[in-house]
Amino acid sequence: MTSFRKRVIFCDFDGTITNNDNIISIFKHFNPPGWESIKDDILSQRISVRRGVGQMFSLLPSSRKEEIIRYAIDQAEIRPGFEEFIQYCREHGIKLLITSGGIDFFVYPILSRYAIPVEDIYCNGSDFSGETIRIVWPHPCDPHCDVDCGMCKTSVIRSYDSRLYEKIVIGDSITDLAGSKLADFTIARDYLLKKCEELGLVHQPFTTFFDVIDILNGAPLAK
Ligand SMILES: [Mg+2]
Ligand SMILES: [Zn+2]
Numbered sequence: 001m002t003s004f005r006k007r008v009i010f011c012d013f014d015g016t017i018t019n020n021d022n023i024i025s026i027f028k029h030f031n032p033p034g035w036e037s038i039k040d041d042i043l044s045q046r047i048s049v050r051r052g053v054g055q056m057f058s059l060l061p062s063s064r065k066e067e068i069i070r071y072a073i074d075q076a077e078i079r080p081g082f083e084e085f086i087q088y089c090r091e092h093g094i095k096l097l098i099t100s101g102g103i104d105f106f107v108y109p110i111l112s113r114y115a116i117p118v119e120d121i122y123c124n125g126s127d128f129s130g131e132t133i134r135i136v137w138p139h140p141c142d143p144h145c146d147v148d149c150g151m152c153k154t155s156v157i158r159s160y161d162s163r164l165y166e167k168i169v170i171g172d173s174i175t176d177l178a179g180s181k182l183a184d185f186t187i188a189r190d191y192l193l194k195k196c197e198e199l200g201l202v203h204q205p206f207t208t209f210f211d212v213i214d215i216l217n218g219a220p221l222a223k
Contacts, residue, residue, distance in 0.1 A: 005166040012171035013100030019077040022106050026072050032059035048148035054135045062128040072106035081209030086114055088213050099153045101175050124151050153179045
């Protein structure tokens with residue numbers, strides 16, 4: 001019966017589509033005083049991702065907007081096979097959604113050269129009208145999530161009916177783990193891979209998007 005469900009993929013951006021975490025790259029480069037302790041607070045879960053990322057960007061002056069955007073776009077490296085992966089999804093009638101904790105000013109431009117409809121890209125927003133950068137959150141947690149994610153991946157995943165959709169998560173980090181637990185199948189690297197192994201979640205490892213295509217082609221996905 002599962003084969004009658006439509007496949008939907010929820011694909012992370014930072015560290016999954018791009019080789020590195022773009023937010024971290026921006027902060028390492030511009031290095032505003034105080035950002036590292038906020039980052040540590042996020043990683044140790046002392047503050048939520050939404051609060052922490054908001055605080056970090058409030059350390060950057062809006063006057064440097066052009067420079068920050070240019071840097072973010074230029075430093076991003078796309079993981080091999082991504083374009084072929086998009087084409088594969090299109091040819092096989094798979095719905096591909098980008099679910100990113102990144103920010104619109106780099107996520108949209110980096111993805112603009114690929115055939116992904118803007119409405120299929122979920123990320124956070126930005127406002128440069130004040131003294132410092134303000135992050136805005138168009139995709140907050142639904143009543144089932146109390147993590148204060150910022151861009152809530154599980155809320156997006158929950159909005160797809162499991163009776164109608166076979167759900168696949170592709171990702172790399174802690175922010176993808178809750179989504180993996182809701183999905184039928186996870187394609188993972190790095191931290192997420194270790195957690196999937198540890199928790200016995202149905203998964204396959206990947207390095208490039210050519211691997212992802214092979215997995216989607218070959219692996220009879222678990223129910
Ligand atoms: Mg990631
Ligand atoms: Zn959430």
